Amino acid sequence: MQSPVLRSNPPRPKRVALSWAVLIMIWISSLTTLQAQDTLAPNAKSLPAEGSSEKAIAEYRQMLQDENPADLYVLKGKALWDQARGPKQRALSNCDLGLGGGVFKGAWTQLPRYFEDTKSVQDLESRLLSCMQDIQGFNSGELVRSDFSNPERVNLSLLAAYVASESEGLPFKVPLSNAAELEMYRAGKKLFYYRAGTHDFSCSTCHSDDSRRIRLQDLPNLTTQAGAGFAYGSWPAYRLSTGSVWTMQQRLADCFRQQRFPKPIFASHATIALSVYMGVNANGAKAAAPGLKR
């Protein structure tokens, strides 16, 4: 689409006009594609709905409302949780997600948080990674270096979907109760507004304004409680476009890609800091994971 034709044969108006027509057609078709790629808002009422595409998406979501395919993966995650796995052949049963070993309800709505045993602020995925290492004997470094298609990383996403589903409907209470959590919040906020890359983008370019939009459909404004609650509160989610469950870590990695940033390291401080920032902004909003996305 860089139209090498234009460069190699400069003075040919007819062909130039034709190329432009083709380019415009490609542009229009890409708009249509984008239209189909909108996020399926669970609380569409709180977001400004515009045009028929939003309506069609809302209708589609209504049809699937009770039957989110994510539920199938939550069942798999639950089975994985109770199964003796890994080099140590043990179940995760006593994994402490912040409220004590094996306590689920409300655990996810208070993550990320500081954990005494690892001396770090951890989000859901990094905490599960610690448990898989400490309890089951998985090599967490190896898992961090692999990608999202690694079978154990897929399992981790299913476990995350299961844990999150246990907090459905509960309000977020992401803590800022000590220096480490506060530091992560500040780092997350800084990263959110940090412009970089070939496109000079930051997260805030697409996610900090209610009245403007960067593509046809609305994107959540993550600086507000409603927007952050909608976005942070609905991942892990089933993505219809990939037919798989994505966690917030994978969502963030893809946002980095769309910004043309280098790939973030899985469960790294940077990704957790962004989750702290979003989670704290979402405080008070209700958890709606596992969500359903386009």
Place this chain on the structure above:
Amino acid sequence: MSDPMRIRLQSVAGVTTVKVLMSHEMESGQRRGEDGRIIPIWNIQDVSASWNGKVVMTAEWGGGISKNPFMQFAVKGTKPGDKISITWKDNRGDSRTDEVLVT
């Protein structure tokens, strides 16, 4: 081994709406993998629903049906305690049946 379906029923005045979510890859046989080779076709081909053992709906499916398919239909004249059962068969010969009772 196949994973269980999720079947939910909603009954209003003798009409039961059946919502079924199936767990299946539904590979169309048209896609290519990273190695450039066609990913072999693997999808549900026959679906049938029965009400107290009597077949009330059948469907022939193929590559145009999405992964983890969702299906909805209604049965008239149901009573509490009636049994609704759904069966699918795929092209690999695998099949699965799940059933629920009308409440």
